[in-house]
Amino acid sequence: MTQFLQQVVAGLASGSIYALLALGIVIIYRSTGIVNFAQGEMATFTTFVAWTLVDHGVGYWGAFALTLVIAFAGGIALERTIVRRVEGGPVITAVILTIGLFILLGGLSNWIWKAEVRSFPPDRPFPTSAWDVGGVAISKQDAGILAVTVVLVLALWALFQLTKLGLALRASALNPTASRLVGIRVGWMLALGWGLAAALGAVAGLFTAAANPPLDPNMMRPVLIYALAAAVLGGLESPVGAIVGGLAIGVVLNLIVTYDTHVHLDLDRMRIPMAFLAILIVLLVRPAGIFGRTAVRRV
Amino acid sequence: MSRLATVRAAVTAVALVAGIVLVYFLPHADRIGYIKGSQLGVYFIAILGLNIVTGYTGQISLGHGAFMAIGGYTTAILVSEHGVRDLWTIPIAALVAGLAGFVVGVPALRLSGLYLALATFGLALAMPAILSWDKLDAVTKSGQEIQLFNSPHLLGKGFEDVHFLGRTLSFNHAVYYLTWGIALLLLAVAWLILRGAPGRAFRAVRDSELAATSSGVRVATYKTLAFAISAAYAGIAGSLFVIALAFADPQSFPATLSLTLIVGAAVAGLGSLWGVLAGAAFVQFLPDFAVHISKAQGVPDTVYGAALILIVLLLPTGVAGGLRRALSPLTTRLYTRSQSQ
C-alpha cells in the first residue's frame, strides 16, 4: 500500500508539470486555434532568462516575477510579429510555423547558454524536504507545485468566465468578425492569449528545472510529449481538462510501469506508446476529448 | 485541347525534363554525391506520398515517419531473417505499410484537423518504442540493430559493384538510380491517380466534405484510400532507406523524421506535385548548410529554424504555390490569392 501511494504521489508530481505545460497549449489553442509545438522550447528559453537574472544577483523570486513579465511581453511580441501572419490560414501552415519556432528557440537556447548543466539556488521555489505521512514521503516541493497548478487553473477559469476581459478573449477566439463589430480589439486579444501562454510556460519551465533538474536546453522536450497528450486528453480547449489529463497520465503511467514487475509485459520503455494509446481510445470514444465540446459542423 | 491546357502541358514537360536533368547531374554538384542524392530521393518519395493525403484530402499526418519505419522494417526483416531478395521486398513493404495506413485511416475518419495531426504525431512518437518492445522480439528483434551489410540478398551486398544491363555501377550509383527510378515511377503514378477520378474525389473531400457527400462522393472510402496510398509511398521510401544503408534500427525513424516530412511537404506546396523536389531538397540540404555556416553549439538549429519560419511567412503556399503565382496570368493570380486566404 505504501508503495502504491508513493507511486501516486510521484505521478502527481510529474503530472502537475505536464499539466502546467499543457495549460499553455490549451490557452493558445483557445485564443488562436493553433497547437503550439514550441510551447516547451518557449518555456526553456524563459527559464534560462530567469537563470541569467539569478546569476546576475537578482533574488529567486524577483527573477521569477521579472521572467513572467518578460515571457508575457515576449509571447505578445511573438504573436504580433510572426504568428499573426498565419492565423486564420490553413492549419498546416500554423503547425509548420510552430515547428519552426521549436527548432529556432531550441537552437537559440543551446547557442546562448551552451549545453552546460545548471541549476537554481537550492530549495527554490519550495523546500525539497518531505513530510512523512504514514511511511509515504510527500515532497514539499511537489506539493507546492501541484498547489500552484491548481490555483492557476482556478484563476484562469475565473479570468475566462467571470471577467469582461475573459469574455472578450473567448469572443475573439470564437467569432473574430462579430467581436470586431462589437468593438473588441481582436488582434490584441489573440496576442494576450500568447502572452498568457508564454507566462504559463515560464512557470512550467521554472518548476521543471526545480522538480526534474537540471536546467538544460533540452529539458522540456520529453515533457512536451506528455503535455500534448494531456492537452488532447482534456479536449485541447479545457484548462480543467488539461490538468486532469496531466495528472492522470502521470499517475496511471507510474502505476502501470511499477506493477508491471509482476506481470512482465516489459512496459518500462512503453510509457510514450501507452500515453498515446490512451489518447487514441479517448478520441475514438469522444472525438473532442474528455472535457472538450464537439464543434458544430460548418454547413 | 484548349490553349491553356497546351501551355500547361508544355510547362509540365519542360519542368519534367529539367527535373530529370537536375537529378542526373545532382551528385556531381559540389559536396553532394550519390549517397546524399539517394537520401534526397527517399525524402522525395515520402513527401510525395504525404502530399497525397495531406495536400489532396486535407488530412494532416504528422506520423508518416512511422509508415517509413514499417516499410523499412519489412525490408530489413525479410532480407535478414527470411533471405528475401531486397528488390522484392520493396513492393511487400509498400503493401504492409499501405495496410497499416488503411488501419490508421479508419479511425482517422473520426478525427478532424489538429486532432488527427496530434494523434498521428503520437504514432510517430510511439513507433521507436514499439519497435523496441521486448514482447515483439519475434517480429522486430526488439530494437536491436539489424545489420544487412554483407548480406547476399542485398544489392551488391551493401557495398560491392552492381552489374546491371551489362554495365557496372558502384553500389552508391546503383542505389541512387534505383531510388530515383522508383521515385519517377511513383511520381507518374501519383500524377495519374490525382489527375483522374480519385484525384477529383480527394480534392472534393478536402474542399468540403459536405459538398462532396451531397454530390455522391463516398467520403470515407476516399479518405482511407488516400491514407493507404500515401502510407504505401512512405513504406517504399522506408524500404529504400534501409537498402541504401544496409542497416535498420528503431532510432532510424524518430518522431523528428515525421516532422521533417511534413516540413518538406509544406515547403513543397501542398496539393501540387511539382514542388516536391524543392521540398525534399530543403529538408535534405538546409541542415547541412546550417552546419556548414557554423558548428558552434545551437547555431545549426537556429539557422534551420529561422529559415523555416521565413519560408512559411514568405511562401505560405510553398514553392509550388509561389511558382504558380509568379508564372500564372493575372486573372489566375487573383483567383489563387482569394483561394489561399
Next chain:
Amino acid sequence: MSRVLFIATAALLALGIPVAFGGTQADPGITATSIHIGGTTPLSGSAQAFQSVAKGADAYFKYVNSRGGVNKRKINYEYLDDQYIPSETVRQTRVLVEDKDVFAIFNSLGTEQNEAIRPYLNTKDVPQLFVATGGTTFGRDSKQYPWTIAYQPTYIAEGAMYGAYIRRTSPKQKIAILYQNDSYGGDLVKGLERGLGPRKSNIVSRVSYAATDDNVQSQIAQLRSSKAGILMLFATPKFVIQAYQYVNGLGWKPKIFVNAVSSASNVMVLSSSQGKNKRVEGSISIVFLKDPNDPKWAKDPAVLLYRKIMKRYAKGSNIKDVYNLYGMSVAFTFVDALKHAGKNPTRASLMRAATHLNERNNPFLLPRMSVRTAANDHYPLDQARLQRWHNGRWISFGGLLKARS
C-alpha cells in the same frame, strides 16, 4: 504525359554510365602535407551535449598543427553531425569514406553508433580508431573486427570495479540499481554482477529508465521500497542529478555509487545543491582523467595547457566541460599513433601503430597511467582509480586498478 515519364525514367537508368576506377596506390586522405580523418558526433538533437568530445579533439589537433603538425602533415579532422542516430552515423560515415576520402574514422561517438558502422569499416579496411564509448564489444571482439579499437575503460570493467569494492568492504549490504535500459546501462550491471561474484544475490532491486523519460522519480521510489543500503546510479548526468534530489527528498540514506559518465565534479556540485544535499557526500566513482574543475589540478601543466588550447582554438566552448579534456586525451593518443605509423603512413601501418601503443606521457590522464595496446589487446585505457566525494571535491583512494573485462 505518363509515357514521357516512363521514357525519361528508362533514359535516366540507361545513362548510368559506368565509371572505371584504377587500382589504388596510396591510401586516400593522405598527402605529404596533410592527413584527412573524419568522425561523427551529435551536433544537434538530444545528445548534443556530448559534442565536446569531438570539439576538444579538434582543438588539440589545431594546436598540434600550429606547431607544425605530425611529420610536417597537418591533421584535418572533419566531424559530421549524426544527431546520435545510428543510421545517420552509417550515412555520414559512408560520406566521409567514399565522398570525402578520409584516411581513417576517429573518435565517433556512441555504442550503437559505432556498432552500426563497424562491419562496413572492417570490410573496407578503414581504421575505426578510438571509439568514444565504453561499450565492451569494441575491445573484446578485436579478432572479428581487427580495424576497430576502443579507448576508454569499458562499462563492464567499471561495473566490475564497483562490484569488487563492494564485495570487499560491505559484503552483507543489499544493493539497488538504477540503470538506463540500453547496452550502456546493461554493461554496467553485467560488470557489477561479475565483480560481486558470489555476492551477486545481494542485488535486491534493479529498475530501468529510458533515455527519453523526463524524470526518474517513480524509479527511485520503487528502488527505495527495497530498503537496500547501497544504490548504484548507472545513468546519464541529468538522471543522476535527479536521483540525488529524489533520494534526499524520500529520506532514504543509501551509500551511492555513480558511474564515470556522470561523475564530473560540476555535475556532482549540481547534485549536491550547493552542499545542501548530504546524500552526495561519500559517493564513490572511478576516474581516469584530470578533471579541469578539480582544485588539485589547478596548477597542473596539462590542465593549464588544456585551458590555453580551449581559449585559443575552441572559442565559445564551455571550459568546465570535462568531455573537452577527454577529446584532447584521445587526440593526443591519435597523434602518438600517427607518429609511430612511419614516414608515409598507410591505413594498415596506422592500425598497426594504434595496436602497438606504449604511451606513458599522455598528460591528460591521471599520473602513472599509460595507454598500452597489442595485436590482441584493443583496450587502450584499462586502468582507473576509485574516488570518493568529500567536502565538495573528489578524493582518489587506493592505487591504480586494472579496469579490464
